[in-house]
Amino acid sequence: MASASSSPSFSAGQRWSIRFHVAVSIGAAFALVVMANYLALRYFQRFYWTADPAYRVSPLTVQLLKSLTNQVKVVVFFDKRDPLYRPVEALLKDYVVTTPKLRVDYVDYPRDLAKANLAKQRYQFSFLGPNNVILFDANGNTKQVLQSELSDYDLSGLLAGQTNEIRRTAFKGEQLFNAALLSVTEARSRKVSFLQGHREHDPDSDEPKEGYTKFASLLRLSNTQFDKLYLRTNEVPADCDLLVVAGPKDALLDQELEAIERYLNRGGRLLALLRSGTTTGLERALGKWNVDVGGGDKLVLDSNNTVTGLDLVTTNFTSHAIVRNLFNSQLYLYLPRSVDRLREARPRPDSARAEVLFLTSKSGSASELRNGVITPSPRDRRGEIPLAVAVEKGGVQGVAASRGATRLVVVGESVFLGNTAIGNYGNHDYAVIAVNWLLDRPQLQGGVGPRPIKEYKLIMTLGQRQYVRSILLAAVPGGILLLGLVVRWRRRR
Secondary structure, X not given: OOOOOOOOOOOXXXXXXXXXXXXXXXXXXXXXXXXXXXXXXXXOOOOOOOOOHHHOOOHHHXXXXXXXXXXXEEEEEOOOOOOOHHHHHHHHHHHHXXXXXEEEEEEOOOOOHHHHHHHHHHHOOOOOOOOOEEEEEEOOEEEEEEHHHOEEEEOHHHHOOOOOOOEEEEEOHHHHHHHHHHHHHOOOOEEEEEEOOOOOOOOOOOOOOOOOHHHHHHXXXXXXXXXXXXXXXXXXXXXXXXXXXXXXXXXXOHHHHHHHHXXXXXXXXXXXXXXXXXXXXXXXHHHOOOEEEOOOOEEEEEOOOOOOOOEEEEOEEOOOOOOHHHOOOOEEEEOOOOEEEOOOOOOOOOOOEEEXXXXXXXXXXXXXXXXXXXXXXXXXXXXXXXXXXXXXXXOOOOOOOOOOOEEEEEEOOOHHHOOOHHHOOOHHHHHHHHHHHHOOOHHHOOOOOOEEOOOOOOOOOHHHHHHHHHHHHHHHHHHHHHHHHHHHHHHHO
C-alpha cells in the first residue's frame, strides 16, 4: 500500500520569518534588561517597609556620606550568627547605596579563618570582649567600632533580681559609624576647652545632675577632643576650636574676661551656658556681642509647660539653622534665665548678628528669685521670653580670615546638658547641632542619637492561649487531613 507523500509544514520563507521574530524577541528582551539595569543604577530608590528606625539612615547621615571625597573601606569582622549582625549589615547597605566612596568587606571569622587571620595581621584589631568589630579605613587612618559600643542596655531587671535577661534598648550604629567616618576622613580632630576654676560643670564628673561626662562623650563621637582650661594665668590656646563656659557659679576675673574677649576677636567660638541666681561678669562681656542676658536674680517660668514648677518644656523654636530641625521635638530646661538679643538703634554693617533660638510659650514669665524662693510681681516680664541666642560676626578687622567668623551660642541654663537631663526630650540633639554649628561643620547640621529598639509583646489570657493551641494543634492539622480525605474520596468515585 502506497504511503501518501508528506510535505513540510512550513516553507523555507516561513521558517526564516519565525527565526527572525524569535531573534528580535530575544534582542528586545535583552535590551529591556539592559535598560532596566541602566535606570536602576542611575536612578536608585530604596523603599523602607519596616517601622524600625534602626534600619534607615537619617538626613544627616545622607549629607555626611555625600560630602565624602576620599575612598573609605569598611571591614565588618563579625560572626553572622550574632543578633547584631543583621542591623549592622542593613545599615551599611544603606551607606553603600548612598555614596560610591564606601566599600564594605565582610569577614565571617568563625567560618573563614584564612581571611580572618589576614585581616587581624593587617589591622591589628584590639578586641575588648567578643571578636566582633567594624573597622573604618581611609587615608592611612583607621577607627574601630566594637560590638560592646553598638547598644544601650537596660540592666534594671537584672540588678533587681527580677530576671536574668539583659535587654537592648537602643542601637547606636549610625551614631558610631558617622563618628568613625569623621575620624578617618577629617584632616584633624577638633579641640574643645572647658573653662574651669569657677565651680563649672566638670566634663570628667559622673554626678547625675552637675556632671558633664555624657556631653563629653558626645564630643568624642564627633571626632572632637576636649581638655580643661584655667584662664587665671593663661590665654585661650591657639588650637582651641571651641571654648565652653558651662554654668560657672563664681565670678570670672577681669583678666579672664579679657582673655575670652581676645579669643573671640581672633575668630573664636564660644558656648556659654549660664545659671539663674548667679552673676559672673560674663553677662557684661556678652553685651559687646549684642547679647542681652537677663539679671541673674530673674527666673523664667512657663505655667502651661512645666513638669515640676521649676522647669519648663519648650517647643517654640525660631528658623535659625541650629533649631530648624527641632520643630517636632522639645527641649527640657531647669531654672532658666532669659537670654535675648540687643536691639541696636542704628545697626552697623560690621555689628555682630544675634538671633534668638528658642523662647517660652505665651504663658512665660520672669519672676525674681530671692534666697531660692520665687517672688512674683506685677512688674514681671510676661509672654514669649527668649532663652537662647546665636551670634555670628565675620569679615571685620581683627578676625583672622583663616578662622572665619566668630560664633557664639548663649543659653540661659546649663543643667539641661548634665548627665541626667541631656537624655530628656531633644536636649541631646540640640547639643549635637549647636556644637557642629559652632565648629562650622555644615555636613553635620543635625543630630543622630541612639535609635530606640521597639519591642512587641503579645499578651494573652490562659483561655486565649488554650484557644490558640487548639487551633494550631487540632483545627489546622485536622482541616488538612479532612481535605485530603475528601480529595481521595472524589478520586475513587
